[in-house]
Amino acid sequence: QSAGVRVTDGGLRQRASRVVPGGMYGHLNAAIFAPAYPQFFERGDGCRQWDVDGREYIDFMCSWGPVVLGHRHPVVERAAAAQLAKGDCLNGPGAVMVELAELLVDTIPSADWAMFSKNGTDATTQALMVARAATGRHKVLLAHGAYHGADPWCTPSPAGTTPNERADLVEFAYNSLASLEEAAASVEGEVAAIIVTPFKHDSFEDQELVEPEFARGARALADRIGAALVIDDVRAGFRIDLRGSWEPYGVRPDLTAWSKAMANGYPIAAVTGTDALRGPAQTLYSTGSFWFSAVAMAAAKATIETIRDTEAIAVMEKAGAQLREGLSAQAKSHGFTVKQTGPVTIPWLSFDGDADLSVAMHWSSACLRHGVYLHPWHNWFMSAAHTEADVARALEGTDAAFAETRAHFG
Numbered sequence: 220q221s222a223g224v225r226v227t228d229g230g231l232r233q234r235a236s237r238v239v240p241g242g243m244y245g246h247l248n249a250a251i252f253a254p255a256y257p258q259f260f261e262r263g264d265g266c267r268q269w270d271v272d273g274r275e276y277i278d279f280m281c282s283w284g285p286v287v288l289g290h291r292h293p294v295v296e297r298a299a300a301a302q303l304a305k306g307d308c309l310n311g312p313g314a315v316m317v318e319l320a321e322l323l324v325d326t327i328p329s330a331d332w333a334m335f336s337k338n339g340t341d342a343t344t345q346a347l348m349v350a351r352a353a354t355g356r357h358k359v360l361l362a363h364g365a366y367h368g369a370d371p372w373c374t375p376s377p378a379g380t381t382p383n384e385r386a387d388l389v390e391f392a393y394n395s396l397a398s399l400e401e402a403a404a405s406v407e408g409e410v411a412a413i414i415v416t417p418f419k420h421d422s423f424e425d426q427e428l429v430e431p432e433f434a435r436g437a438r439a440l441a442d443r444i445g446a447a448l449v450i451d452d453v454r455a456g457f458r459i460d461l462r463g464s465w466e467p468y469g470v471r472p473d474l475t476a477w478s479k480a481m482a483n484g485y486p487i488a489a490v491t492g493t494d495a496l497r498g499p500a501q502t503l504y505s506t507g508s509f510w511f512s513a514v515a516m517a518a519a520k521a522t523i524e525t526i527r528d529t530e531a532i533a534v535m536e537k538a539g540a541q542l543r544e545g546l547s548a549q550a551k552s553h554g555f556t557v558k559q560t561g562p563v564t565i566p567w568l569s570f571d572g573d574a575d576l577s578v579a580m581h582w583s584s585a586c587l588r589h590g591v592y593l594h595p596w597h598n599w600f601m602s603a604a605h606t607e608a609d610v611a612r613a614l615e616g617t618d619a620a621f622a623e624t625r626a627h628f629g
């Protein structure tokens with residue numbers, strides 16, 4: 220960037236198109252949302268983000284989950300800065316790795332140990348490796364349409380993968396115990412793990428909370444067939460229940476994959492597991508150059524302690540309920556029939572009869588113009604930095620967006 224040339228979203232996209240495949244790739248590729256979405260961001264603070272064109276948004280994506288206490292939360296930033304001043308990437312982990320593992324074991328009833336990595340995909344993949352090492356079996360049962368990451372075994376697009384890499388997966392329908400039982404029976408004696416998200420949060424679809432009977436049935440089935448029950452808490456973790464998202468149902472997994480909100484935006488993931496799987500976990504060769512960096516661990520420790528010691532989850536629930544009620548009243552007053560699904564801390568809204576998403580695209584783009592950042596086909600995330608006043612201000616924007624969308628579609 221030469222001096223005096225202003226950085227703009229459009230300019231960056233043009234430059235990126237020459238040096239980055241497609242200009243951008245993966246889940247943050249704004250080109251696949253709607254034209255109004257900015258691609259490049261400059262900064263975040265609390266529940267707000269600013270794009271490189273200087274536009275301010277009240278942020279309901281929270282960087283797609285990681286930011287749970289608000290951008291630049293002072294307690295987390297202080298912990299990270301203190302560690303950074305001593306060193307981040309050293310010849311071995313710092314004391315903070317043991318402290319963080321102790322914190323997870325103390326906080327999560329199903330955790331007797333923890334292993335760390337960087338992204339949610341690392342954690343889901345590692346959890347399945349532990350299950351396979353423990354059982355000596357290959358097959359994994361997973362819900363049709365569920366997202367567990369972007370490695371060849373789980374990426375939703377088959378480009379660059381081989382059929383072999385998915386050959387050990389058997390699908391079932393989320394919340395159907397009969398379907399889960401059938402999937403297990405189809406590969407009897409071969410199942411290493413059942414991997415399941417704490418609620419159904421597939422893109423493009425209304426979200427579905429878990430049926431407690433399904434959660435308990437999955438636990439019982441795993442026990443009966445000697446497979447590991449793996450909860451993929453990468454997306455929901457730390458926004459529903461700090462102890463694990465199925466703890467309110469009394470269902471404890473053998474292994475849990477964590478990431479996203481664990482360190483308020485710093486890169487870290489973890490697998491936690493039970494004593495019975497400690498030995499098998501120890502046999503894996505599973506590692507990475509940056510997996511033991513101390514800064515993200517210090518940030519994770521500060522984040523989890525802050526969620527534990529404050530009303531963070533209750534604050535998110537209150538803000539999420541305020542948003543849901545406000546949107547519901549507005550949709551009605553503008554003559555839209557909408558569905559709002561999922562936990563209030565991980566909300567989503569869909570328009571009835573909007574199969575091609577044209578209404579959602581129009582409305583969410585109008586929200587952007589009114590300073591509210593949410594998403595047309597992926598669930599949103601609340602943070603503990605969303606105050607009542609912030610949500611009220613956001614609702615002014617969403618109301619104007621409903622009015623414009625009504626005017627557009629007539």
Ligand code: PMP
Binds near residue numbers: 338339343454
């Ligand atoms: N599992 C779930 C449930 C997720 O939501 C995600 C990320 N959206 C992943 C796994 C993969 O995490 P990551 O993108 O950090 O690899």
